[in-house]
Amino acid sequence: MRLRPLIPAVVLCINNRERCAAIPRDYRCGVPNRGLGQPNLVRVFDIGRSIVRVLTGLLLASSLASAQNGAPAPRTSDQFSFMQLLADKDLHDIENESWNAYGQFTYISSWKPSFSAPYTNLNGSINSLLPTAERSFTGTATLYLGLRLWNGAEAYLVPELISEHPLSQLRGLGGGIQNFELQKGGTDAPQIYRSRLFVKQTIGLGGKSIVQESGPLQLGTHYDSRRLVFVAGNFSILDFFDTNAFDVDPRQGFLSLGFLTYAAYDFASDARGYSYGGVGEFYWDDWAVRLGRITPPKDPNQLPIDFRLFKYYGDQMEVEHKHNIRGQEGMVRLLAYRNRENMGRFSDAIAAFQADPEKNATTCTGFNYGSNNADAPDLCWARKPNVKKGIGAFAEQYIGHDIGVFTRAMYSDGQTEVYAYTSTDRSATVGVLAKGSSWSRPKDVVGIGGNLGWISNVHAQYLGMGGVDGFVGDGAITAAAEKSIDLFYSAKFGKIYSLSGDYQRVVDPGFNAARGPVNIFTVRIHGEF
Amino acid sequence: MASFESNRSCVYTLLVGLVLLSFWPLLADAQQQPSGFAVERFYQSAPGSGWFVMDDLDIGGRLGGALSLTSGYARNPLVITGPDSKQKLAVVSQEAFVGIGGAITHDRFRGYIDFPTPLVVSGTSGTLGPYQFTAPSVSLGTNPDTVSDPRTGVDARLFGEPGSLLRLGAGAQLIFPSGIRADYVTDARYRAMFRFLAAGDVGAFRYAGQLGVHVRPLNDAPVPGSPNGSEFLYGIGGGRRFAGPGGWAVVAGPEIFGETAFRSFFSGETGTEALLTGRLEQTGTERNLRIKLGIGHALVQNFGAAQWRIVFGVELFGHK
Numbered sequence: 001m002r003l004r005p006l007i008p009a010v011v012l013c014i015n016n017r018e019r020c021a022a023i024p025r026d027y028r029c030g031v032p033n034r035g036l037g038q039p040n041l042v043r044v045f046d047i048g049r050s051i052v053r054v055l056t057g058l059l060l061a062s063s064l065a066s067a068q069n070g071a072p073a074p075r076t077s078d079q080f081s082f083m084q085l086l087a088d089k090d091l092h093d094i095e096n097e098s099w100n101a102y103g104q105f106t107y108i109s110s111w112k113p114s115f116s117a118p119y120t121n122l123n124g125s126i127n128s129l130l131p132t133a134e135r136s137f138t139g140t141a142t143l144y145l146g147l148r149l150w151n152g153a154e155a156y157l158v159p160e161l162i163s164e165h166p167l168s169q170l171r172g173l174g175g176g177i178q179n180f181e182l183q184k185g186g187t188d189a190p191q192i193y194r195s196r197l198f199v200k201q202t203i204g205l206g207g208k209s210i211v212q213e214s215g216p217l218q219l220g221t222h223y224d225s226r227r228l229v230f231v232a233g234n235f236s237i238l239d240f241f242d243t244n245a246f247d248v249d250p251r252q253g254f255l256s257l258g259f260l261t262y263a264a265y266d267f268a269s270d271a272r273g274y275s276y277g278g279v280g281e282f283y284w285d286d287w288a289v290r291l292g293r294i295t296p297p298k299d300p301n302q303l304p305i306d307f308r309l310f311k312y313y314g315d316q317m318e319v320e321h322k323h324n325i326r327g328q329e330g331m332v333r334l335l336a337y338r339n340r341e342n343m344g345r346f347s348d349a350i351a352a353f354q355a356d357p358e359k360n361a362t363t364c365t366g367f368n369y370g371s372n373n374a375d376a377p378d379l380c381w382a383r384k385p386n387v388k389k390g391i392g393a394f395a396e397q398y399i400g401h402d403i404g405v406f407t408r409a410m411y412s413d414g415q416t417e418v419y420a421y422t423s424t425d426r427s428a429t430v431g432v433l434a435k436g437s438s439w440s441r442p443k444d445v446v447g448i449g450g451n452l453g454w455i456s457n458v459h460a461q462y463l464g465m466g467g468v469d470g471f472v473g474d475g476a477i478t479a480a481a482e483k484s485i486d487l488f489y490s491a492k493f494g495k496i497y498s499l500s501g502d503y504q505r506v507v508d509p510g511f512n513a514a515r516g517p518v519n520i521f522t523v524r525i526h527g528e529f
Numbered sequence: 530m531a532s533f534e535s536n537r538s539c540v541y542t543l544l545v546g547l548v549l550l551s552f553w554p555l556l557a558d559a560q561q562q563p564s565g566f567a568v569e570r571f572y573q574s575a576p577g578s579g580w581f582v583m584d585d586l587d588i589g590g591r592l593g594g595a596l597s598l599t600s601g602y603a604r605n606p607l608v609i610t611g612p613d614s615k616q617k618l619a620v621v622s623q624e625a626f627v628g629i630g631g632a633i634t635h636d637r638f639r640g641y642i643d644f645p646t647p648l649v650v651s652g653t654s655g656t657l658g659p660y661q662f663t664a665p666s667v668s669l670g671t672n673p674d675t676v677s678d679p680r681t682g683v684d685a686r687l688f689g690e691p692g693s694l695l696r697l698g699a700g701a702q703l704i705f706p707s708g709i710r711a712d713y714v715t716d717a718r719y720r721a722m723f724r725f726l727a728a729g730d731v732g733a734f735r736y737a738g739q740l741g742v743h744v745r746p747l748n749d750a751p752v753p754g755s756p757n758g759s760e761f762l763y764g765i766g767g768g769r770r771f772a773g774p775g776g777w778a779v780v781a782g783p784e785i786f787g788e789t790a791f792r793s794f795f796s797g798e799t800g801t802e803a804l805l806t807g808r809l810e811q812t813g814t815e816r817n818l819r820i821k822l823g824i825g826h827a828l829v830q831n832f833g834a835a836q837w838r839i840v841f842g843v844e845l846f847g848h849k
């Protein structure tokens with residue numbers, strides 16, 4: 001049961017890695033290359049501006065456009081990696097790779113002080129965030145292995161290890177879950193699993209030649225700016241959809257789950273966040289269109305996969321356009337999804353309970369979450385093939401050197417239960433990210449963002465009657481939007497490591513104004529090679 | 530008297546109850562449930578090493594590497610015989626896996642990793658004597674991302690040159706516990722192997738052999754058909770090479786391999802298999818391909834030594 005797709009961040013970097021080969025390095029793709037690692041901001045920034053002032057600036061986002069300059073950049077060639085080491089010794093052609101191997105490890109420790117809650121797990125419902133102080137952690141280690149099979153074909157294998165302990169067994173929060181690494185069903189004991197195994201075939205259609213730099217899940221190569229890409233296998237849909245070009249690497253960026261993708265994007269995936277299926281992409285210079293069909297789990301938020309891709313599936317389509325505004329790169333995307341899964345509608349669960357109170361949460365005969373509330377409806381009485389739909393938009397814009405803003409929002413129909421991601425039915429996020437070249441720490445990252453999540457009226461009615469879904473259900477509810485902010489600073493030290501401090505505040509946790517607010521403090525250490 | 534009879538009846542009832550209670554632990558123990566273990570004893574050699582289990586020790590050149598994909602199916606890898614020596618229970622009757630591995634070589638050294646994934650592990654549950662065996666039920670749908678006991682290792686060619694009459698080497702590997710014991714894919718304990726390797730080319734004849742130790746902490750004795758702790762590894766393989774055009778060749782011949790626990794040396798749970806292998810390979814260039822096929826049968830059938838087995842492998846390998 002995983003909540004978060006492991007590391008779309010790697011792919012987040014892919015768009016940024018695209019560079020026009022024929023253009024001088026500093027003016028690739030027709031605009032100045034404003035890599036975060038370049039300390040040329042001195043002209044624009046007074047290097048004496050302190051980190052405090054930058055943070056203040058971030059908090060006053062409206063002034064950022066004029067106050068900051070540059071755009072966050074992907075992993076650069078001056079960063080340490082095993083592949084770069086081989087290339088430096090002339091043992092590996094990193095620009096035209098036949099194979100590569102990268103790795104990372106991350107440890108995240110969170111602490112949640114006690115908070116105010118007039119009730120918890122009322123009447124036997126089970127999905128409250130516990131009001132007592134708690135500690136949570138995740139430890140992950142990942143190997144990214146890539147191989148060129150033939151011309152245009154790449155294969156990737158990603159084994160991963162995770163050990164974790166969530167807050168309150170991962171219950172009681174919507175998109176405000178504090179650590180995107182957490183998986184449903186994870187354990188303190190390390191688990192090794194295969195997160196990805198897929199083949200990607202690229203068919204060039206002409207246009208400019210684009211340099212694709214070597215990195216995790218990406219062989220160093222050249223692509224046509226106009227091309228078709230087909231992917232088949234086992235992957236996270238976030239490897240290809242809703243990739244955020246300057247969200248840096250999630251393992252160095254925002255920690256909250258709400259910033260990984262749309263909190264309301266209930267993409268089909270197993271408990272760890274991965275799926276089987278296929279994706280097709282069509283790139284035409286600044287435009288891209290993506291289509292994907294992937295497998296859902298057999299039961300909501302569980303690990304076993306239902307491979308009947310013609311009966312149960314998650315379909316998504318995304319249109320993307322890259323642009324420049326006054327020389328600053330930006331991107332806009334529209335994403336729509338439609339899932340057909342064996343899931344329960346809230347209205348059906350309520351109707352079944354009202355027609356026969358024996359059909360409550362304690363008498364379920366099928367899959368259920370184990371609620372002990374005998375006076376509550378339960379989705380187990382309503383599961384049948386149903387459709388969930390949603391549409392969302394994403395925009396990011398570099399507003400200066402080393403700084404960018406982004407926003408995303410999605411509206412899902414909210415009639416059916418969460419099947420894979422979060423309980424949120426509608427979400428909106430805004431954030432600002434900057435790198436620290438202005439204070440002579442060009443590899444540091446700082447960010448602040450806010451996330452709003454709502455549930456539909458019928459979802460609130462179901463929770464108010466004591467029902468539970470995959471993550472929330474206090475036994476009662478004073479329905480409200482779940483609001484969270486995430487503020488972090490990630491400092492790079494040495495060639496491999498980065499250390500982050502993070503603060504999150506979640507107001508109305510689990511969409512319940514009667515509980516909270518909750519403060520969460522997090523420390524993260526991350527290494528990559 | 531009526532009162533005495535009544536009391537006597539109560540006393541008898543109490544005594545019977547006490548007797549039953551005194552036997553309760555024995556009754557409770559009567560049905561023990563084995564926890565499962567890593568049933569597979571087809572311990573593959575490193576990616577790029579030619580044979581399925583043996584190692585050709587053809588390590589050389591500058592920086593090089595190998596990638597391998599191996600898939601196999603084993604029939605009845607765990608059949609347990611009851612105390613009467615007649616009743617048999619195929620706790621694991623089917624086992625299919627796919628493994629993906631990669632190796633890096635330099636000069637005479639090789640480092641490698643291998644990630645096996647169980648595709649199917651299933652069998653029949655039942656009771657044999659005091660043991661209640663629960664068969665595994667693993668499939669790609671229920672376990673979509675399981676990696677069972679991945680391993681990493683190093684090998685070194687210590688004596689002889691690639692293609693020479695005699696090559697000697699040594700290898701060590703560490704096996705990481707991953708998966709669930711009840712699925713019969715892991716011991717849930719770290720394991721290690723240390724092997725002495727030999728190989729050589731005599732004209733068109735190829736041979737390889739190994740002796741080693743499998744450090745296996747799990748000892749489930751006296752549960753029948755279960756690991757008895759650390760094991761002695763042995764194996765030998767040989768075949769003839771038939772050269773073809775364009776650097777291609779076919780090497781065909783048997784591999785015989787097995788293992789026995791030190792605690793019950795060549796008795797108890799010893800397993801030995803013979804695998805008839807054939808491989809089509811192109812060697813001698815910077816990028817080489819090898820396609821392997823093996824069909825095997827147990828010579829001494831115990832856990833892990835399947836009644837019969839079919840294995841398929843593809844290797845890409847080469848060096849600068």
